[in-house]
Amino acid sequence: MEDLILELKEKIIEVLNLEELTPEDIDPKAPLFGAGGLGLDSIDALELIVLLEKSYGIRLASAAEGKNIFTSVENIAQYVSQNRKK
Amino acid sequence: MTDSIAIIGSGIICALGTDKGQVRDSLLENRTGIGELHYLKSCHKELPVGEVKMSDAELKQALAVPATEEVSRTALLGAYALRQALADAHLSPQSLQGKRITLISGTTVGGTDATEQYSCANNTQAIARIVGIDCQQSTISTACSSALNAIILGTRMLQGDETDIVIAGGTEALSLFHLNGFNSLMILDHDVCRPFDATRQGLNLGEGAAYLVLQRTPEACMQESNIQAYITGWGNRCDAYHQTATSENGEGAFLAMTDALQMANLKANDIDYVNAHGTGTPDNDKSESTALRRIFGEEMPSVSSTKSFTGHTTSASGSIEAVICLIAMQNRFVPANYGWNNSTPECITPVALPTQKELHHVLCNSFGFGGNDSSLVISDREQPLCSIPTCECTFVGENEVTQEEELKELRTYISPMESRRMCKIMKAAFLTSMRALEKADITAPDAIIIATKYGMLENGQKILSTIHEQGEESISPTLFMQSTHNTLAGALAIHLGCHGYNITYSQGEESLQWALRDAQRLICEGKANSILVGLHNEMPPQLLYSKSIIVKKV
Numbered sequence: 001m002e003d004l005i006l007e008l009k010e011k012i013i014e015v016l017n018l019e020e021l022t023p024e025d026i027d028p029k030a031p032l033f034g035a036g037g038l039g040l041d042s043i044d045a046l047e048l049i050v051l052l053e054k055s056y057g058i059r060l061a062s063a064a065e066g067k068n069i070f071t072s073v074e075n076i077a078q079y080v081s082q083n084r085k086k
Numbered sequence: 087m088t089d090s091i092a093i094i095g096s097g098i099i100c101a102l103g104t105d106k107g108q109v110r111d112s113l114l115e116n117r118t119g120i121g122e123l124h125y126l127k128s129c130h131k132e133l134p135v136g137e138v139k140m141s142d143a144e145l146k147q148a149l150a151v152p153a154t155e156e157v158s159r160t161a162l163l164g165a166y167a168l169r170q171a172l173a174d175a176h177l178s179p180q181s182l183q184g185k186r187i188t189l190i191s192g193t194t195v196g197g198t199d200a201t202e203q204y205s206c207a208n209n210t211q212a213i214a215r216i217v218g219i220d221c222q223q224s225t226i227s228t229a230c231s232s233a234l235n236a237i238i239l240g241t242r243m244l245q246g247d248e249t250d251i252v253i254a255g256g257t258e259a260l261s262l263f264h265l266n267g268f269n270s271l272m273i274l275d276h277d278v279c280r281p282f283d284a285t286r287q288g289l290n291l292g293e294g295a296a297y298l299v300l301q302r303t304p305e306a307c308m309q310e311s312n313i314q315a316y317i318t319g320w321g322n323r324c325d326a327y328h329q330t331a332t333s334e335n336g337e338g339a340f341l342a343m344t345d346a347l348q349m350a351n352l353k354a355n356d357i358d359y360v361n362a363h364g365t366g367t368p369d370n371d372k373s374e375s376t377a378l379r380r381i382f383g384e385e386m387p388s389v390s391s392t393k394s395f396t397g398h399t400t401s402a403s404g405s406i407e408a409v410i411c412l413i414a415m416q417n418r419f420v421p422a423n424y425g426w427n428n429s430t431p432e433c434i435t436p437v438a439l440p441t442q443k444e445l446h447h448v449l450c451n452s453f454g455f456g457g458n459d460s461s462l463v464i465s466d467r468e469q470p471l472c473s474i475p476t477c478e479c480t481f482v483g484e485n486e487v488t489q490e491e492e493l494k495e496l497r498t499y500i501s502p503m504e505s506r507r508m509c510k511i512m513k514a515a516f517l518t519s520m521r522a523l524e525k526a527d528i529t530a531p532d533a534i535i536i537a538t539k540y541g542m543l544e545n546g547q548k549i550l551s552t553i554h555e556q557g558e559e560s561i562s563p564t565l566f567m568q569s570t571h572n573t574l575a576g577a578l579a580i581h582l583g584c585h586g587y588n589i590t591y592s593q594g595e596e597s598l599q600w601a602l603r604d605a606q607r608l609i610c611e612g613k614a615n616s617i618l619v620g621l622h623n624e625m626p627p628q629l630l631y632s633k634s635i636i637v638k639k640v
Contacts, residue, residue: 017506
């Protein structure tokens, strides 16, 4: 799980172009969206959906589904390890 | 008071038919033109679309274009509708003798097509060349409001005696580029769309073209032109909220409709019918309903979206729907909001079936990415427009960026969280814009007018190569959201909180000329005192150019 969390952090930084951040800067339990968290928005959510499909073969049916999954890096890691096809 | 503007001809081609008669019949018989993908070579058979029921070969034949000649479908559709509009206006060589003619076309795909060398202006020129008309040309590219903005520009140019005859509208063919782009935003319905319906899931894309021929009314009367209706009011505003989503209170839409009604000297209850933008997305329909309720209150006129008939024809939608309004007025009926069945408190209740009604004043809405919101009033009687006084303007804060290294300076104005989404051309545009505003001592301009030869070419090329190399599934939503030519204008408006007039010209080397002229025109019309104008061009890898100027009323 640790490896997956690091991998996810790296991919998130790359795909969302968070140039100023390193994996160490991201707390795996911290909220990703909204104020108080990393401050990601709805556009980032769509990019994460594409990331899930491209890297792990997981296809979400709607943007709304993503909301429950993308709460924190740890949560995404759990979802990916349970549902990955790649 | 100045002359009113008459519509003396119109032409249309879309999923409902290849001329006004066919479109009229489809609307009266309540038959949708949306169906399974057939002409476009895409793997997405699950996405219903509103295609024109003619292949490229058939279009070429109809236009006497050699079968082997490389012409984009967008240009073919445009030429087809343009030719029809000119014929409808009975414009003979004699009646055109000595007259200043201007063709204004709106498109996005025309500027993302390699056949057009990624230039919207080339697309407009191809259309004029195929039809055989020699005239001044301009191209507007503001995503889904392009065609309506083209009509608005034409109206203003006639009002200001800058030209004598205008042909204005837009064209867009279905493409892998935007079909997959919209798919990456997850706003496409897998069933026929149902605007304003409780169960709506998204939009269906469509394609087509339509043009209006416009003339000042006294000249139209002298020529005994067949006046079909009049353009009596318009509004163009920016939602300044998000590149692709709409604000909850529909601010941009509300302001655009308010401006249009005010200009036409009409009260809300003078409007008999609203042809809504109504894409069928949960977001647009809710926010447009909010805006409509803010305008009309309890006295909602007949409202329908015709996008469940034609599909969302993007850059052509404004003119296609304007022609549908003309058809409705001429045949005294309100087109249905096809497919609507379930009311929901968050949306207005549209007209469910084609309904007989006398239509004197019609409002036509067209909203585009970048929060570009436009509204047009079409009337069956004249409402003379206010004359445009001459006035003086000054240019302040002019500055340029030509090298990538200079972009580091953007740090002084924009935070990393905001600039992370900015590609090079956007960084350059923001840098020169912020500098210009600073020099002119202005925090927010009243309007934003952008000129761009190639638009967001780097993003566009990335999307095209992704499709080519990795197939249709993996387009980045962010790239697509930032691929329309008016991305820069929209992003600047969002950052500056500018709800004013917002336009993007893509007319090749003349783009900046058109932008500056429009800035001066807008100031004379009394709609702005200071305008941010910019020219932003990129052609990777060698060209990066950005210039911004503030145009101010003296």
